[in-house]
Amino acid sequence: MVRSAGSKQRILEYFMKNLGKIVEARDIQRASGGVVEWARRVRELRNEEGYQILSHKDRADLKPGQYLLETDKRIPAFHRNISKETRAWVLERNGYTCQMCGVAAGDPDPLGSARTVRLTIGHIIDKSKGGDDSPSNLRAICTNCNEGLQNTAPPKPDRIHLLAQIRRATIDDQRAVMQWLENKFSTPAQKKRH
Numbered sequence: 001m002v003r004s005a006g007s008k009q010r011i012l013e014y015f016m017k018n019l020g021k022i023v024e025a026r027d028i029q030r031a032s033g034g035v036v037e038w039a040r041r042v043r044e045l046r047n048e049e050g051y052q053i054l055s056h057k058d059r060a061d062l063k064p065g066q067y068l069l070e071t072d073k074r075i076p077a078f079h080r081n082i083s084k085e086t087r088a089w090v091l092e093r094n095g096y097t098c099q100m101c102g103v104a105a106g107d108p109d110p111l112g113s114a115r116t117v118r119l120t121i122g123h124i125i126d127k128s129k130g131g132d133d134s135p136s137n138l139r140a141i142c143t144n145c146n147e148g149l150q151n152t153a154p155p156k157p158d159r160i161h162l163l164a165q166i167r168r169a170t171i172d173d174q175r176a177v178m179q180w181l182e183n184k185f186s187t188p189a190q191k192k193r194h
């Protein structure tokens with residue numbers, strides 16, 4: 001398993017060091033610590049955090065695989081189509097709880113920092129995959145999950161509650177769980193996916 005902890009932060013630092021310079025995909029991946037999902041982290045920096053990272057889709061003089069951050073100015077959140085009211089509404093709908101890992105605003109940081117958990121708004125379907133900014137495609141997620149740190153310390157669900165969740169799930173979801181477990185336990189270690 002490739003650890004993705006902090007990879008987005010490392011990519012951002014790399015762009016900041018090379019502000020105004022064209023950088024290549026392989027250098028971004030190296031800077032990320034070699035994570036497979038570096039391109040996803042780049043999209044998140046752009047779509048969720050407002051960094052104006054340009055690619056060949058934005059500028060004709062960039063080749064595929066080349067990226068450019070010209071300015072450290074971020075597009076403010078209110079220009080990214082999600083209003084304060086929508087944010088507040090989504091947080092309330094989700095009970096001020098991270099929809100990925102389950103921590104709540106104000107809980108102690110499970111990764112051990114002195115800060116308490118802070119929540120932000122994330123997309124359920126990534127904007128790069130056609131998701132939009134409508135409230136139905138938004139969810140509360142903690143900053144750890146938003147930064148891709150969630151693999152480092154997933155809270156372990158307890159068995160009784162986990163089984164209860166699965167019993168309450170749709171047949172489709174139960175089948176998906178079964179298939180995931182079958183895949184996990186019937187194949188050699190290298191085929192395991194998390």
Ligand SMILES: [Zn+2]
Binds near residue numbers: 098102143
């Ligand atoms: Zn979380």
